Amino acid sequence: MIFNKIVIVGIGxxxxxxxxxxxxxxxxxxxxxxxxxxxxxxxxxxxxxxDEVSSNLATAxxxxxxxxxxxxxxxxxxxxxxxAPYLKKGAIITDVxxxxxxxxxxxxxxxxxxxxxxxxxxxxxxxxxxxxxxxGFDTLFEGRWYIVTPCxxxxxxxxxxxxALWAAxxxxxxxxxxxxxDKVMAAVSHLPHLIAFSIVGTVxxxxxxxxxxIIKYSASGFRDFTRIAGSDPTMWRDVFLNNKDTILELIQRxxxxxxxxERNIRWGExxxxxxxxxxxxKIRKEVIEAKQEQPEHEKRLLxxxxxxxx
Amino acid sequence: MIFNKIVIVGIGxxxxxxxxxxxxxxxxxxxxxxxxxxxxxxxxxxxxxxDEVSSNLATAxxxxxxxxxxxxxxxxxxxxxxxAPYLKKGAIITDVxxxxxxxxxxxxxxxxxxxxxxxxxxxxxxxxxxxxxxxGFDTLFEGRWYIVTPCxxxxxxxxxxxxALWAAxxxxxxxxxxxxxDKVMAAVSHLPHLIAFSIVGTVxxxxxxxxxxIIKYSASGFRDFTRIAGSDPTMWRDVFLNNKDTILELIQRxxxxxxxxERNIRWGExxxxxxxxxxxxKIRKEVIEAKQEQPEHEKRLLxxxxxxxx
Numbered sequence: 100m101i102f103n104k105i106v107i108v109g110i111g112x113x114x115x116x117x118x119x120x121x122x123x124x125x126x127x128x129x130x131x132x133x134x135x136x137x138x139x140x141x142x143x144x145x146x147x148x149x150d151e152v153s154s155n156l157a158t159a160x161x162x163x164x165x166x167x168x169x170x171x172x173x174x175x176x177x178x179x180x181x182x183a184p185y186l187k188k189g190a191i192i193t194d195v196x197x198x199x200x201x202x203x204x205x206x207x208x209x210x211x212x213x214x215x216x217x218x219x220x221x222x223x224x225x226x227x228x229x230x231x232x233x234x235g236f237d238t239l240f241e242g243r244w245y246i247v248t249p250c251x252x253x254x255x256x257x258x259x260x261x262x263a264l265w266a267a268x269x270x271x272x273x274x275x276x277x278x279x280x281d282k283v284m285a286a287v288s289h290l291p292h293l294i295a296f297s298i299v300g301t302v303x304x305x306x307x308x309x310x311x312x313i314i315k316y317s318a319s320g321f322r323d324f325t326r327i328a329g330s331d332p333t334m335w336r337d338v339f340l341n342n343k344d345t346i347l348e349l350i351q352r353x354x355x356x357x358x359x360x361e362r363n364i365r366w367g368e369x370x371x372x373x374x375x376x377x378x379x380x381k382i383r384k385e386v387i388e389a390k391q392e393q394p395e396h397e398k399r400l401l402x403x404x405x406x407x408x409x
Numbered sequence: 410m411i412f413n414k415i416v417i418v419g420i421g422x423x424x425x426x427x428x429x430x431x432x433x434x435x436x437x438x439x440x441x442x443x444x445x446x447x448x449x450x451x452x453x454x455x456x457x458x459x460d461e462v463s464s465n466l467a468t469a470x471x472x473x474x475x476x477x478x479x480x481x482x483x484x485x486x487x488x489x490x491x492x493a494p495y496l497k498k499g500a501i502i503t504d505v506x507x508x509x510x511x512x513x514x515x516x517x518x519x520x521x522x523x524x525x526x527x528x529x530x531x532x533x534x535x536x537x538x539x540x541x542x543x544x545g546f547d548t549l550f551e552g553r554w555y556i557v558t559p560c561x562x563x564x565x566x567x568x569x570x571x572x573a574l575w576a577a578x579x580x581x582x583x584x585x586x587x588x589x590x591d592k593v594m595a596a597v598s599h600l601p602h603l604i605a606f607s608i609v610g611t612v613x614x615x616x617x618x619x620x621x622x623i624i625k626y627s628a629s630g631f632r633d634f635t636r637i638a639g640s641d642p643t644m645w646r647d648v649f650l651n652n653k654d655t656i657l658e659l660i661q662r663x664x665x666x667x668x669x670x671e672r673n674i675r676w677g678e679x680x681x682x683x684x685x686x687x688x689x690x691k692i693r694k695e696v697i698e699a700k701q702e703q704p705e706h707e708k709r710l711l712x713x714x715x716x717x718x719x
Contacts, residue, residue: 336682
């Protein structure tokens with residue numbers, strides 16, 4: 100047991116997966132869930148992945164040692180305003196948001212002046228494109244990275260306790276500044292997701308194509324993009340709007356490179372295409388090699404794909 | 410046995426996978442392989458996936474009933490020029506190229522006037538990002554589509570025989586015009602591949618980022634693109650250069666949509682982002698539903714992913 104009472108606010112894919120880990124490993128004396136979606140709450144109760152559910156935030160967070168925000172980051176401000184008066188002294192707020200600078204701002208600016216509340220912002224870098232408590236599973240986090248991004252309301256003791264929770268979910272723990280986190284994630288996660296959303300929109304909108312034919316032959320490349328573009332709309336809207344500057348810059352860079360590539364094709368510059376594709380092939384090898392040092396990654400990936408494709 | 414002597418020209422991923430199917434199911438009296446890469450030829454011999462190998466095209470195709478081009482399409486013209494004088498009357502040429510209009514032009518224009526040679530252009534829509542005979546496997550084609558695109562040198566009998574070969578590899582057979590094939594594949598395969606090559610290039614070139622960090626966190630989205638961008642550089646160079654007009658048009662459409670999306674982000678138009686992402690999520694569901702009608706697809710996909718991630 101790491102905490103006496105944990106409350107998960109938002110019992111979707113990530114929240115419900117964490118709930119399963121906490122229950123399985125008995126990491127909390129009591130585990131509560133809150134969600135503004137009554138179906139999610141009922142689902143969590145029915146699945147038996149929490150001890151108690153409440154549709155009242157004040158009731159849910161009462162006497163909690165740890166409150167985990169597992170909602171889209173756009174909701175953090177409102178949640179903080181609502182729970183702050185009911186939190187006990189020394190309670191820890193943590194979160195799972197994909198962007199950290201905005202997440203921290205929203206929490207900090209809505210905590211009352213001088214409140215004895217500790218904040219440990221973090222990001223378990225894991226997920227699938229599915230949503231809701233029924234789609235969570237307790238091995239979601241295995242072998243993946245948990246990135247903790249301490250802020251001015253953090254204490255080392257709280258950072259360690261929260262990190263221990265994720266380590267119990269078999270995550271590898273890393274620490275960095277919120278700014279650095281957002282910059283790295285913009286490149287490895289936000290831009291790829293944006294491009295996937297965009298291309299799936301483009302291809303399915305093409306006039307002169309039969310949609311059924313696009314779906315029928317989707318396995319030849321398009322399908323891989325639909326998987327990524329099947330991710331939660333609210334979550335990703337919040338990510339793009341609130342890590343805006345970095346993302347806009349990366350889109351510009353991407354378009355610049357794509358236009359150059361378009362020009363190579365137009366002018367038949369095969370050697371330049373070949374050079375780029377050889378370079379990307381090398382990067383693929385590096386990604387594979389990096390994974391080979393982490394065999395647990397492999398198993399998790401397969402289990403996840405297995406689930407995804409069910 | 411469907412053919413007395415089959416020659417596979419180019420014993421890479423696709424050629425060697427087909428060779429395995431032919432040997433396993435005894436579809437040829439004799440199976441020969443030619444490749445201009447001595448390592449590939451030696452590999453094919455060592456793996457025991459063909460009866461004979463030859464580094465001489467004329468020797469290889471002598472007395473063959475079926476010659477399968479499994480090289481990048483850019484090589485088709487030269488191969489046809491070299492083998493035409495040595496082909497027996499009534500021999501069938503088929504291929505596995507990802508673009509059909511160009512492939513057919515290259516073969517037809519290099520066949521001597523009045524040669525008694527039959528051509529059955531086709532495309533087994535299957536593959537992984539790996540190359541070479543060691544990476545082939547006999548279940549690569551299972552449950553996937555084989556698209557035959559008859560041309561003026563085709564006969565119905567030859568189309569049926571070649572289709573039977575791919576059906577023996579457990580492919581589902583479809584027929585369409587070369588032009589339609591190239592248009593559909595541009596949308597579901599060529600554009601997605603081009604975008605993947607492009608984004609992997611962009612992300613790995615970003616200044617101010619540590620490459621090791623990009624690789625380390627690649628599982629959060631970037632990795633899926635590296636898989637696609639790890640595909641054979643020569644093959645894809647030839648595809649993009651020779652299905653140019655359609656691809657250039659699709660790039661334009663994609664950039665247009667991406668710029669609109671960029672503008673939505675810049676101006677904070679969350680509702681528009683949400684609408685697009687909800688739409689792409691729906692398309693993902695359609696892809697999944699389409700697959701559920703084809704359970705054998707599922708198994709193949711998992712086996713393939715399993716192999717890929719090994």
